[in-house]
Structure formats: structure tokens, C-alpha cells
Amino acid sequence: MDAVVQEKMIRILKGELKYTSSNLAFNMMIAKLQKRLKSDPACIEACIGELEGFLAKYPIVAKVDLANIVAL
Amino acid sequence: MLITLDDTVKLIEEGKTLHIAADETLLEKLPKGKWIGGTTPYIMSDDGGLLTKDRLFVNEIDFAEDTNVKTYGKYNIFQVVEECYENGLTILIMPYGSRVAAKYAKEAPEVEELLMHPTVGWISGFDLSGDGEAKVYDGTSGESYSDRAVAMYIKLPENKTAMINMINIFTDDKTDPVIRFYNNELSVSKCTVNGQEVNFARYIEKKGIDTKMPLVADYNGSYINTSIKGVGDDTVSFYAPVFRNVDYRFAVKVDDYAKEFEKKINETGAVNPVFSCNCILNYQYGNLYGHKIPPYTGPVTFGEVAYQLLNQTLVYCEILG
Numbered sequence: 001m002d003a004v005v006q007e008k009m010i011r012i013l014k015g016e017l018k019y020t021s022s023n024l025a026f027n028m029m030i031a032k033l034q035k036r037l038k039s040d041p042a043c044i045e046a047c048i049g050e051l052e053g054f055l056a057k058y059p060i061v062a063k064v065d066l067a068n069i070v071a072l
Numbered sequence: 073m074l075i076t077l078d079d080t081v082k083l084i085e086e087g088k089t090l091h092i093a094a095d096e097t098l099l100e101k102l103p104k105g106k107w108i109g110g111t112t113p114y115i116m117s118d119d120g121g122l123l124t125k126d127r128l129f130v131n132e133i134d135f136a137e138d139t140n141v142k143t144y145g146k147y148n149i150f151q152v153v154e155e156c157y158e159n160g161l162t163i164l165i166m167p168y169g170s171r172v173a174a175k176y177a178k179e180a181p182e183v184e185e186l187l188m189h190p191t192v193g194w195i196s197g198f199d200l201s202g203d204g205e206a207k208v209y210d211g212t213s214g215e216s217y218s219d220r221a222v223a224m225y226i227k228l229p230e231n232k233t234a235m236i237n238m239i240n241i242f243t244d245d246k247t248d249p250v251i252r253f254y255n256n257e258l259s260v261s262k263c264t265v266n267g268q269e270v271n272f273a274r275y276i277e278k279k280g281i282d283t284k285m286p287l288v289a290d291y292n293g294s295y296i297n298t299s300i301k302g303v304g305d306d307t308v309s310f311y312a313p314v315f316r317n318v319d320y321r322f323a324v325k326v327d328d329y330a331k332e333f334e335k336k337i338n339e340t341g342a343v344n345p346v347f348s349c350n351c352i353l354n355y356q357y358g359n360l361y362g363h364k365i366p367p368y369t370g371p372v373t374f375g376e377v378a379y380q381l382l383n384q385t386l387v388y389c390e391i392l393g
Contacts, residue, residue: 020293024237025187031291060233060393
């Protein structure tokens, strides 16, 4: 995950930036990590790591989301 | 496709890999083979929604590199995230009212790795006018179960990926009161409304809430429904559990259910779903009997699985790449 995407993903997880994917699983993942981060703000690196793993697993689908997130 | 018993038997005998939804009387007559199935006489077909006891709905799984079928009980259901293919799709069918379905419904959202493994499926049911029993079938063994889940693991080619999505006509109004629950439960007595504890059944009664409208939770823009099964004197029961630490609101009232459903279908861009299923509440409230909703054909269900258990939703899966 490059620096621009990572910075925006952190803002999405903190609720500072809104991004809704057309991929249900990605939205569920974001909601789950937002909840986790809210209860434990120190786990941001683990959350980003989990997101990276998710996006790496689905490169065909992630391509669209990553482009959209960069453009936010 | 909706086909006869003879045609289904022929496909099984040809060695095809199949996902089948039909009335119990038909599933009982199928020979062993590479198939899984669940009971429901309600089907969304190319010709519209119908109740049939002489034809079966069949998906041919012709996009798999390999498949594997297993069954699970409530104590090992979450092995589905360990035993699936690394790049694949899992079709999971669970009987309505079973302990395995309740366990999956309550705990799936908290299972690590679940979202890393595309899992789609449904809750099998029965003819609502009778007193039937929901069952699932493992065609590879010829066994049927009312208390176990059946999973078909589908291995996909490296350049393909499974994308699961849903169609949901419900949204919330962010100015409505926030409802929260204390535990992951299929029935509740108490909840909080805007932070104040209330008896949920009395709250619904007092506010005159139409319980055809589900509770909705906003999962980053994807709305997940929890449908009301019944309101008693003191308790409210649900078709899927409510979860602690999740903000719920009652869905915004839909004036013309059928029209709104059709509008959402037309907005959705699925071209060639390899699987879809639709909730029996959509079938009933949306007047889908005799009504076509192409390209979505498949079982009408007592619950839908898109990773976790959903309600009042149409779920579908496409293979991309």
C-alpha cells in the first residue's frame, strides 16, 4: 500500500473521510476495523496490516477501490 | 435453471457439479453425485417467482477447477474458513431453525478471516402452508440433515475471483433514534434507544412501528438488515441476531415494496451471477410470485448468507477476471 493510499485509509478508518465501496466485503471490513479502532486507538498498524492483506488477496476487485481512494 | 427431476438426475449422472434447491420430496429422489442441496419450494425462475413441487432449481458449477463437499455441526461450523480453497468460493446451506444456523448467525461477524474467504449461501426452508422441515443435502454421501450445514468449496482459477454482493431496498434515516442491544441475540427484551433503556416490545408497540420494516445497521454504506420475526408481550424475536456495539435504526418506511425492489434491481450492474438467492420476505412483501427479476434466479430462502447471515436481502455472486 503506497503512502497516499495508507494516509487516506487511516483517515477512512478514523471516520475523517467517507468512502463506500461497491464491494460488500470491503465495506464490512472497513466497518469492522472502524469499530476495533474506536475501542483501541493504538491498533491502527494492525488494522492497516489487515486491510493490506485483504486488498492483496483480491487484486482484481481492489484495483477499483484503490483508484477511488487515491482520488478522494 | 428450473428443470425436471429427470433432467436433474441426468446432470448428476453425467458427473456435473451442482447446487440444487427444491422441495424435499424431489431432493429425496436424487442419486449420489457431486451436488449439494437445500429445501425450499419457493424459487425465483426465469419465468418469475413460483412455488413448485415438481421442478428443481439447479446451478451448474462449471467454473470450478476443483470442488469439495463437507458437512458441519454447531461445534465445528467455523472450520469453513480453514477448509476452503485459498482462492475460491464457498456455498453454504444451513437448515432454518437449526442450532448450527443460530451459531453461525451469532458468531460469524466476529470470526477472524471470514471476510478473506468469499462465502455465500442460504438458509433452507419449507412450504409455509404446511409443517415441513428444513433440510440440507450432501449429494456426495446421499445424506440429508436438519441439524447440520453443508458446504461446497469451489476452487477458482488463479486469474478469477469471487465477488459477493447484495441488493437491499432498505436504508436508515440518521435523524431517527439509535437502538443498541446488550448481546448478540436472536430475541431480546431490553435495549437502549438513544442511550435510554427500554423494553423493546413495548417501544415498538408505543411507536406503532411497522415490523415489516427491518432494523438496519450501516456497515460503511452497506446496510445490513435484521428482520423482526415476532413481537410478544415482553420480547422481540428476530430472523437473524442483533449484535452488541452496533447502532441500529428502523428502516425508512418503503411505500411500494415491489416497486422499490424493482428499482434497486435495475440499478445493480450484475450481468451474469453464478449464484443468487432472495429472501422469502422479499418474495412475500414484494409480490414476487409470477414476477421476473432477471438476471437473478435461485432459491427463495429463510435467510441469506453473504459472509454473515442477512435478512430481507437478495444476495448474489459473480466470478470476475
